[in-house]
Amino acid sequence: MAETLRVGIAGLGTVGAETFRILSERKDILLSRSGKKIEVVAVSSQDRHIDRGIDLSGVEWVDDARKLCLMPNVDVVVELIGGAEGIAKDIAEATVTNSKYFVTANKALIAHYGDELGKNAEKNDVSIGFEAAVAGGIPIIKTLREGLGGNQFTRVYGILNGTCNYILSEMRETGRDFKDVLTDAQALGYAEADPSFDIDGIDAAHKLSILASIVFQTKINFEAIHTEGIRFISPIDLEFATELGFRIKLLGIAEIKDEVIQQRVRPCLVSINSQISQVEGVFNAVAVEGGDSGLSLSYGRGAGGGPTASSVISDLLDIASNRRVPNFGVKSDDLVARKSINMDGLHGSYYLRLKVFDRPGVLADLTAIFRDENVSVEAILQRGRDPEELVPVVLTTHETNEEAILRSISKFKLLDSVAEDPRILPIEKFS
Ligand SMILES: NC(=O)c1ccc[n+]([C@@H]2O[C@H](COP(=O)([O-])OP(=O)(O)OC[C@H]3O[C@@H](n4cnc5c(N)ncnc54)[C@H](OP(=O)(O)O)[C@@H]3O)[C@@H](O)[C@H]2O)c1
Numbered sequence: 512m513a514e515t516l517r518v519g520i521a522g523l524g525t526v527g528a529e530t531f532r533i534l535s536e537r538k539d540i541l542l543s544r545s546g547k548k549i550e551v552v553a554v555s556s557q558d559r560h561i562d563r564g565i566d567l568s569g570v571e572w573v574d575d576a577r578k579l580c581l582m583p584n585v586d587v588v589v590e591l592i593g594g595a596e597g598i599a600k601d602i603a604e605a606t607v608t609n610s611k612y613f614v615t616a617n618k619a620l621i622a623h624y625g626d627e628l629g630k631n632a633e634k635n636d637v638s639i640g641f642e643a644a645v646a647g648g649i650p651i652i653k654t655l656r657e658g659l660g661g662n663q664f665t666r667v668y669g670i671l672n673g674t675c676n677y678i679l680s681e682m683r684e685t686g687r688d689f690k691d692v693l694t695d696a697q698a699l700g701y702a703e704a705d706p707s708f709d710i711d712g713i714d715a716a717h718k719l720s721i722l723a724s725i726v727f728q729t730k731i732n733f734e735a736i737h738t739e740g741i742r743f744i745s746p747i748d749l750e751f752a753t754e755l756g757f758r759i760k761l762l763g764i765a766e767i768k769d770e771v772i773q774q775r776v777r778p779c780l781v782s783i784n785s786q787i788s789q790v791e792g793v794f795n796a797v798a799v800e801g802g803d804s805g806l807s808l809s810y811g812r813g814a815g816g817g818p819t820a821s822s823v824i825s826d827l828l829d830i831a832s833n834r835r836v837p838n839f840g841v842k843s844d845d846l847v848a849r850k851s852i853n854m855d856g857l858h859g860s861y862y863l864r865l866k867v868f869d870r871p872g873v874l875a876d877l878t879a880i881f882r883d884e885n886v887s888v889e890a891i892l893q894r895g896r897d898p899e900e901l902v903p904v905v906l907t908t909h910e911t912n913e914e915a916i917l918r919s920i921s922k923f924k925l926l927d928s929v930a931e932d933p934r935i936l937p938i939e940k941f942s
Pocket of ligand 1: 521522523524525526527555556557558559561576590591592593594598616617618643644647813814815816819
């Protein structure tokens with residue numbers, strides 16, 4: 512490779528423009544860190560005429576971003592467009608097929624095609640870099656793949672979506688409802704115009720699938736992830752959770768036991784005393800447990816131009832410095848397709864919130880159903896007393912299994928005094 516690492520950037524939006532800016536302004540320090548100049552030689556975006564606050568003079572503008580992968584003077588293509596299919600996928604495939612290095616912040620692409628891209632890159636003696644695809648500015652891929660690479664962890668979990676964490680934190684602090692806070696988050700630029708990938712948990716599931724692959728040396732299995740979002744969380748759940756000593760967080764959790772993996776993304780109650788519960792607002796955190804290192808938690812900004820560009824540049828520094836490790840921590844052929852289990856096999860404690868007519872015998876009916884399902888109740892909370900009005904009732908359980916909870920819920924729904932579908936949230940235990 513030449514003494515200069517020649518970069519082509521596809522997509523000059525939030526992350527692309529910031530990556531370009533840092534690479535232009537910090538040339539000297541990047542040279543002294545990697546021993547090589549890192550220079551953007553070509554860029555492509557949809558609209559050539561947008562003022563992006565960056566000086567593109569001397570940089571070749573390419574109308575079709577796919578052409579970057581064919582340019583002989585480009586060593587590395589940085590894809591910052593987004594989306595699992597279409598142009599992003601075309602660029603990724605063509606880049607590695609043409610024996611060029613590929614760097615991206617695109618978690619959807621890696622979650623769906625990371626395995627085959629990694630394999631293709633290996634075959635063509637290049638690498639794929641996706642540090643920016645998980646948890647923005649937190650260097651979690653490097654941390655897990657390299658810094659903690661000697662461990663055999665049993666669980667990886669985290670707050671992987673800053674938008675959801677911001678909404679939940681804000682709802683708790685202000686008592687406002689989900690829709691109201693989501694509108695604010697959109698105005699502040701924390702949520703997209705179409706926020707469904709974030710609030711329905713899909714974005715967090717993309718990231719979890721990548722983390723699980725590295726931590727458990729397994730092929731990415733995004734389809735196996737049980738995914739729930741936060742649309743149904745109401746301020747009253749956040750209030751009850753606080754009263755019971757918990758926070759509600761959207762967590763991605765992947766666990767391995769006897770070579771079988773369980774992966775889930777869903778809102779959970781976590782103790783106010785746990786470290787993960789302290790992660791508020793747009794911040795992200797990723798933790799691993801069960802290895803020689805003990806609990807290790809990484810914390811930082813999970814999104815935004817600066818933090819995400821910081822991770823893109825970390826991948827470029829690795830390439831410029833000729834630092835090569837297998838893309839997912841082990842060679843593609845050593846990534847095992849491990850068995851996955853669904854939610855039925857899960858054990859734990861649960862929080863259930865119901866709306867009931869406060870008539871005599873309601874609580875006795877609920878607890879009788881739990882008794883029949885062998886579920887033991889830990890706490891019952893009720894707000895208000897009015898036989899004509901619906902009042903919220905919360906039950907928390909001792910350790911049980913998910914199947915028993917789901918069977919109980921279907922019986923609760925048959926009771927005359929129960930209105931609305933009961934809301935269930937697992938109570939996850941962490942140190
Ligand atoms: N924003 C974040 O905080 C963040 C955090 C982590 C990861 N990411 C990931 O980073 C990637 C980029 O996100 P972003 O927030 O920077 O998105 P963005 O602001 O929407 O930027 C996307 C860019 O892609 C360009 N583009 C769209 N279609 C194109 C095409 N056919 N050919 C060439 N360029 C095209 C757009 O062009 P024009 O500007 O010319 O219209 C725009 O500059 C995504 O994969 C995202 O998931 C983002």
